Amino acid sequence: MARPPQATITDDDLxxxxxxxxxxxxTGPIRRLYGDTVDxxxxxxxxxxxxxxxxxDRPADLRLLDLQRDLNPDWFLxxxxxxxxxxxxxxxxxxxxxxxxxxxxxDLGVTYAHMMPCLKPRRGANDGGYAVMDYRQINxxxxxxxxxxxxxxxxxxxxxxxxxxxxxxxxAKEHDWALRARAGDPFYQAFYRMFDDDTLPKAFEExxxxxxxxxxxxxxxxYPDMGKWVWTTFNEYQWDLNWENxxxxxxxxxxxxxxxxxxxxxFRLDAVAFMWKRMGTGCxxxxxxxxxxxxxxxxxRICAPAVIHxxxxxxxxxxxVPYLGTGTHAGKVSQLxxxxxxxxxxxxxxASGDTRLMNYVLKTHFPESFRRASFAPYIRCHDDIGxxxxxxxxxxxxxxxxxxxxxxxxxFYNGSFPGSWARGADFQVNEExxxxxxxxxxxxxxGLELSVAAGDDTGIDMAIARIRLGHALIASYGxxxxxxxxxxxxxxxxxxxxxxxxxxxxxxWMQRPAMDWAVATAPTGxxxxxxxxxxxxxxxxxxxxxxxxxVPTRVIDTGNPALFVWQRLGDDRTVTCIANFTARPQSLAxxxxxxxxxxxxxxxxxxxxxxADDRIAIPPYGCLWLR
Ligand code: OTU
Numbered sequence: 001m002a003r004p005p006q007a008t009i010t011d012d013d014l015x016x017x018x019x020x021x022x023x024x025x026x027t028g029p030i031r032r033l034y035g036d037t038v039d040x041x042x043x044x045x046x047x048x049x050x051x052x053x054x055x056x057d058r059p060a061d062l063r064l065l066d067l068q069r070d071l072n073p074d075w076f077l078x079x080x081x082x083x084x085x086x087x088x089x090x091x092x093x094x095x096x097x098x099x100x101x102x103x104x105x106x107d108l109g110v111t112y113a114h115m116m117p118c119l120k121p122r123r124g125a126n127d128g129g130y131a132v133m134d135y136r137q138i139n140x141x142x143x144x145x146x147x148x149x150x151x152x153x154x155x156x157x158x159x160x161x162x163x164x165x166x167x168x169x170x171x172a173k174e175h176d177w178a179l180r181a182r183a184g185d186p187f188y189q190a191f192y193r194m195f196d197d198d199t200l201p202k203a204f205e206e207x208x209x210x211x212x213x214x215x216x217x218x219x220x221x222x223y224p225d226m227g228k229w230v231w232t233t234f235n236e237y238q239w240d241l242n243w244e245n246x247x248x249x250x251x252x253x254x255x256x257x258x259x260x261x262x263x264x265x266x267f268r269l270d271a272v273a274f275m276w277k278r279m280g281t282g283c284x285x286x287x288x289x290x291x292x293x294x295x296x297x298x299x300x301r302i303c304a305p306a307v308i309h310x311x312x313x314x315x316x317x318x319x320x321v322p323y324l325g326t327g328t329h330a331g332k333v334s335q336l337x338x339x340x341x342x343x344x345x346x347x348x349x350x351a352s353g354d355t356r357l358m359n360y361v362l363k364t365h366f367p368e369s370f371r372r373a374s375f376a377p378y379i380r381c382h383d384d385i386g387x388x389x390x391x392x393x394x395x396x397x398x399x400x401x402x403x404x405x406x407x408x409x410x411x412f413y414n415g416s417f418p419g420s421w422a423r424g425a426d427f428q429v430n431e432e433x434x435x436x437x438x439x440x441x442x443x444x445x446x447g448l449e450l451s452v453a454a455g456d457d458t459g460i461d462m463a464i465a466r467i468r469l470g471h472a473l474i475a476s477y478g479x480x481x482x483x484x485x486x487x488x489x490x491x492x493x494x495x496x497x498x499x500x501x502x503x504x505x506x507x508x509w510m511q512r513p514a515m516d517w518a519v520a521t522a523p524t525g526x527x528x529x530x531x532x533x534x535x536x537x538x539x540x541x542x543x544x545x546x547x548x549x550x551v552p553t554r555v556i557d558t559g560n561p562a563l564f565v566w567q568r569l570g571d572d573r574t575v576t577c578i579a580n581f582t583a584r585p586q587s588l589a590x591x592x593x594x595x596x597x598x599x600x601x602x603x604x605x606x607x608x609x610x611x612a613d614d615r616i617a618i619p620p621y622g623c624l625w626l627r
Contacts, residue, residue, distance in 0.1 A: 011063065015055045015303065018070075019048060022302040025332050029291035034246045043246060047299065050250060054257035055303040061156070062261065065306040076112075076161075076266075076308055076335055076480065077374055077549030080542045083112035083163075085381065086485035088142050090514040095143035099154035104520070106158055108488060108531075109538040112480060113155055114163040114268060116382060118142055122172040122237060125502045128382065128512070130165070130270060131172040131238050135255045145262060152263025161265035163310070166256055168296075169271040170238040173230075177251070178239050182226055191251070193231035193242045193277065198222070200279075201229050207282055213430045215505050233274050243275045243292055253299055260304040269293070269334065272323070273313040285319040293323070293333040310336035310376060316388045317341045317365035324373040331371035339375035341365070342477060344388050346379055346470055347445070348405070351412040351420075353582040355564040356397050357389070357405070363555040364393075368569070369478075374549030377474040378482035380445070382512050384427040384437040385413070403434070410436040413445050421447030421459065423493060427507050441511045442467060443490035448526060452492075460526055462583060464490070465621035468533040469579055472604065472623035475541045476577050477566065478553040486513050488534045489520050489527035540603050540625070546570030558592045563618065565593060575603070576626045580618040587615035593626075600626045 026047065030040050058066075069075055084105055092098045095118075105113060117129025120137040129139070138148045152162040171178055180188035195201055201220040208219050211234055221232045231240040241248050256267060276288035293311060300307050311323040311334035322329065323337040345358035387406040394402040411417040413424040424440025443449060446466040451459030467490060474481035497509030519527045541547050546568040556565040562582040568575040576593055580586045590597040590611065597616070602609045603625040610617040618624060 011055075014063075014067075015052060018302045018305065019051070022298045025298040026295060028328070029295045033244075033249075033288055033291050033295070037244075038246050046250065047253075050254060051257070051299060051303040054254075054261060058261050058304065061153075062263065062304070062306060065156070065265075066304060069306045073305075073372065074550060077372075079544055079547040079549075081111050081480045081549070082109045082475075082538050082541070083114060083376065083480050083482045084108065084110040084485065085114040085116065085482055086515070087116045087382075087512065088118055090512065091485055092515075094141075095138065095147035095151050098151045102154060102158055102160065105160060108483065108535060109542060110483070111159060112161045112163060112266065114165075114266075114482070117165045117167070118148070119164070122174045125235070125237065126172065127235055127238060128506075128508070130167050131170075131235065132167050133172040133174040134176070135166075136258060149262050152265075156263060156265075162263055163266040163268060164259065164264050165270050166252075166259070166267040167270045168241070168252055169274045170232075170234065170240045173237045173239050175239075182223070184226075187247075189228075190245050191242055191248055192239050194226075195220070195229040196227070198229055201231075204277070204279060204283070207280055209282060210430065212428060213432075214428050231277070234271075240274065240277075243288075249292070249295060253296060256296065256300065257304060260300065260307045265306060266308045266310055266336070268310045268312055269296070270312050272311045272334075273315055273319070285313065285315055285322075290322055290325075290329050290333055294329055297333055297335070308335040310334060310338070312338055314338065314340045314383070314386055314388070316390055317361055317393070321366060324370040324375065326367075331373065333373070335373050336376045336480065337373075338381075338482075339377045339477070339479065340386070341388060342375070342377050342473070343379055344385065346473060347385060347413065348387075348389070348409060349564060349581040350446075350466060350469075351409055351417075351422075354561045355581050356561050357393065357400065358564055359555060359557055360396050361393050362566075363557065364396075366553075368552035368554050369550060372550075375477075375479035376482050377477045377479055378484065379470040379474060380442040380484045380487055380511060381482070382484070382508060384439050384508055386437045406435070410438055413438045413440060415450075421450055421463070423449040425493075425507055425510060439507045439510045441491055441493050441513065442470065442484065442487040443530075444493045444511075446470070448490050449492040452526065462621065464526060464529050464533070467530055468537070469581075469621045469623050471534050472537050472577075472625070473564075473579060475537045476547050476568065476575070476625055478547075478551070478568070479549045481538075481541075483534065486515060488531050489516070490530045491516060491519070537604065544575065544603060544625070544627075546573060546575040546627070556593065558588055560586065560588060560592075562586045563588060573627055577623065578616070578618055578626065579623045580621055583620045585620060586618045587612075588618065590614050590616060595626065602626055 092101045119132045120134040121129045122131050122133045155162045177188050177191045216235045220229045221236045222229050273284040276286040277283040313323050325333045349355045349358045391402040394400040412420045413422045414426050415423050423444040424438050427437040427439045429436045447463035491513045493510045494513035497503040503509045552569040554567045564579045566577050597611045
């Protein structure tokens, strides 16, 4: 029998189909955000032309990836996903050296490689690269755009998705747009938030918080040469973009799509909480931010559907949830968001050996799953820990006060609290509010630094168990677990930044040590044990479809404040995870976890759990994955 003629579809057909699919998700946000300033149809035409241009420029191999991910849009939710976050120079040297390190990442099971800021920053102090002067050039200390393309291609070939930061809230004051604004060009002055006198800045300050009160107080800076005040939420040299201006949206999107065509598969959108401002508010997490994120995500999906976005909003629980899409935004905003609340609660439960707050917060505020989106859980990152603990939440825990608990956690992790095992440091102590944040590496905060220095073998065992507990938590809680460079080998605080003038005033460099390859390849010792634990946890994760990002996560209150218990409700079988946050053995009545003891396997050991008198035993800092 003759075969029917082969069906064909041209690249332009694909673009037209994707435009039709996406356009309906663009019009709402455009009208809500820019309704008063632009003609929506004319704006859509400009947007379509921009998207079409980038589609035409898109390399063939990336178009193929687009097609694959249109057919498998849940690719990033897979239980096989594991992320690694690193500084190119501190991990490998230059970009050209990076492909040589891929085998190390592959061995850890990594499928998502977040290269910390690598676009061209301003010279001198640049906030760890978050003050970008040219988004279309690679930091010359790391290499060229050609080197970058070669690195993304090498990652892609091994099934690892390259990820970079996209700083959307601000540019360096040396960015071309800022230079033109400073020279008096009104078109570019409208890219930023500028004021002729301090009346409005003062009025805004009434309700704003300070992000860097110690090193960059206030949210505005006066430039006498321009005769203008500029909104500078972070450092003086980081000028906040004015997202009320639709030209800013088009210009930033243009940049994102250019970078997508160099092989970036996920953009970490930096400090998104701050993108929209309104008088009388804290100017964080305003509803317009979610419209902006929908516009960026859905535009990207039209001409680069292989690409996803991850929102970086380090905020309280109820503000965090909408970043993964709620209400009309469900399934349409960033596909990923940092789970900073899980991180905060991990450290809180670990210090106090009491999971009640963790249990309450994670059970009360968070839905069990999101539509086509999921968290990126993590334990440590390059930033400080902000103790996002509210009085509304602590009110539900007997005898707990939010401020007192935040103070306790700060003292515990800076090591001053009696009996603390941690070696961290205070960050951005706000003399006015008494607020403090915390620096320190995972291993130092978990007790490894202190125990190694003291030659305390039991302490070392405990620290390693705490690190394993953290990694087992993020590997099974839902979403892409983020391993932060060096945590897989227990690197401790690095104080060398104090001797580098451009870094010395920023204590966050303490938790950004250079990779220690001698330690990473040592066959024995704490580093080898930590790495073996992590590899094992991630390898087991990859065998369990119940741990995929779209499988609901349900927190179970067992009444034992030493334990945190969560279930992954797979459509065939449920996995029950039990974590012991204390240094004492614990047990849980089988019935309290809704389990049937006779048939259980702990996936992490491959054996049935220990059960006596119908109670499951959980060792100190142990974590079981029961199925
Ligand atoms: C981000 O963090 C980056 O992760 C930081 O390294 C940058 O310094 C900063 O933006 C500016 O680009 O204030 O203390 O969600 O907590 O976005 C970290 C709100 C920060 C902020 C977060 C920001």
